[in-house]
Amino acid sequence: MRCLWCNSSFSSQHATRMMSHVLKWPKGGLGACTGIIPKERYEWYKEFHDKKMKIRGRGMRDGRVDDCSDQFT
Numbered sequence: 001m002r003c004l005w006c007n008s009s010f011s012s013q014h015a016t017r018m019m020s021h022v023l024k025w026p027k028g029g030l031g032a033c034t035g036i037i038p039k040e041r042y043e044w045y046k047e048f049h050d051k052k053m054k055i056r057g058r059g060m061r062d063g064r065v066d067d068c069s070d071q072f073t
């Protein structure tokens with residue numbers, strides 16, 4: 001999986017970690033993205049992440065994130 005914004009490639013296929021990366025949260029395990037992400041895009045990632053957290057909070061299975069993996073490659 002390669003980051004669109006900083007061109008780093010990761011061996012991890014975890015979209016959740018990738019999400020932390022593009023949201024520039026180093027605690028995700030991939031470090032913070034050094035690329036310049038347009039605000040709208042950043043908001044999109046953030047919204048997606050929030051939604052995903054809510055889904056997880058309801059105890060549903062973690063799998064929907066694959067729907068957006070095209071956004072990262």
Ligand SMILES: [Zn+2]
Pocket residue numbers: 003004005006007008021022032033034035
């Ligand atoms: Zn990046």
